[in-house]
Amino acid sequence: MGEIIAVASQKGGVGKTTTAINLSASLAILEKRVLLIDMDPQGSVAASFQLNESQIKYGMYQVFTNNLPLIEAFTDIGLEYLDIVPANVKNEAEEMEMFRQAMDFTHLKQVLEPFKKVYDFIFIDCPPSLGSLTINAITAADSLLVPVQPEYYSLKALGKFIRSIKNISKKYNSGLEFKGFLITMYDKRIKKSKEIARELRYSFKKIVFDTVIPRNSKVSESPSVGKPVALFDITSPGAIGYLQLAEELLNSGTNHR
Ligand SMILES: Nc1ncnc2c1ncn2[C@@H]1O[C@H](COP(=O)(O)OP(=O)(O)OP(=O)(O)O)[C@@H](O)[C@H]1O
Ligand SMILES: [Mg+2]
Numbered sequence: 001m002g003e004i005i006a007v008a009s010q011k012g013g014v015g016k017t018t019t020a021i022n023l024s025a026s027l028a029i030l031e032k033r034v035l036l037i038d039m040d041p042q043g044s045v046a047a048s049f050q051l052n053e054s055q056i057k058y059g060m061y062q063v064f065t066n067n068l069p070l071i072e073a074f075t076d077i078g079l080e081y082l083d084i085v086p087a088n089v090k091n092e093a094e095e096m097e098m099f100r101q102a103m104d105f106t107h108l109k110q111v112l113e114p115f116k117k118v119y120d121f122i123f124i125d126c127p128p129s130l131g132s133l134t135i136n137a138i139t140a141a142d143s144l145l146v147p148v149q150p151e152y153y154s155l156k157a158l159g160k161f162i163r164s165i166k167n168i169s170k171k172y173n174s175g176l177e178f179k180g181f182l183i184t185m186y187d188k189r190i191k192k193s194k195e196i197a198r199e200l201r202y203s204f205k206k207i208v209f210d211t212v213i214p215r216n217s218k219v220s221e222s223p224s225v226g227k228p229v230a231l232f233d234i235t236s237p238g239a240i241g242y243l244q245l246a247e248e249l250l251n252s253g254t255n256h257r
């Protein structure tokens with residue numbers, strides 16, 4: 001059975017989408033079958049693959065509001081091992097409607113259940129909030145991956161975030177595993193980053209991935225050509241970081257085929 005991993009954080013701009021895309025792509029390069037679901041109405045997954053409106057027929061919006069079978073919302077990105085489902089939320093009214101339909105917190109879980117047999121991994125990119133869409137993701141997920149930028153405010157916010165996640169999972173998904181914090185956009189030239197990364201490891205011990213994703217311009221440039229960083233510049237530190245993360249995940253000894 002495949003593993004469903006929600007990539008979540010209440011904080012915006014910490015690298016959730018970048019991680020969801022590049023970790024998915026790196027696992028796909030390693031010939032794991034991966035499905036990537038965009039639960040964020042901002043629709044950054046589709047944007048990162050440079051998909052325009054004419055290329056997206058359906059997305060999670062139709063899955064939630066019209067009960068469209070998930071498979072009909074699969075959108076081709078030309079990669080053999082990676083399938084994606086975009087958000088496809090076009091305006092605020094649709095966003096409100098999707099949030100409303102997501103008040104059934106088990107909706108996504110039910111939708112994804114049959115696909116666990118088909119994929120090695122299903123990643124869910126979450127919006128930067130703990131609203132109904134993220135709760136759907138947490139309810140559906142086997143585990144949670146939380147990107148963290150090593151900044152001053154991060155540590156305090158993380159403690160609070162973990163407490164909220166524990167409360168949510170107690171109610172809706174008691175089996176949720178905390179896969180770990182992922183240090184992203186790490187700049188070793190900044191002394192403070194080093195200190196905060198060290199503190200994070202000290203405070204949260206084993207639930208911090210060994211792999212650290214460096215701040216790297218190739219990572220931020222790759223969406224502009226519609227590619228994951230590994231297909232843009234495989235030798236870049238960002239691509240190497242995400243491939244290493246994929247290996248770490250595969251070696252972490254869970255139930256992958
Ligand atoms: N390792 C990295 N090196 C350089 N830039 C990065 C890296 N990771 C992410 N970025 C950039 O940081 C910005 C925020 O990243 P991203 O969109 O993945 O965050 P997010 O948590 O999904 O944001 P949101 O909360 O809005 O959904 C983007 O411009 C992205 O290109
Ligand atoms: Mg995002």
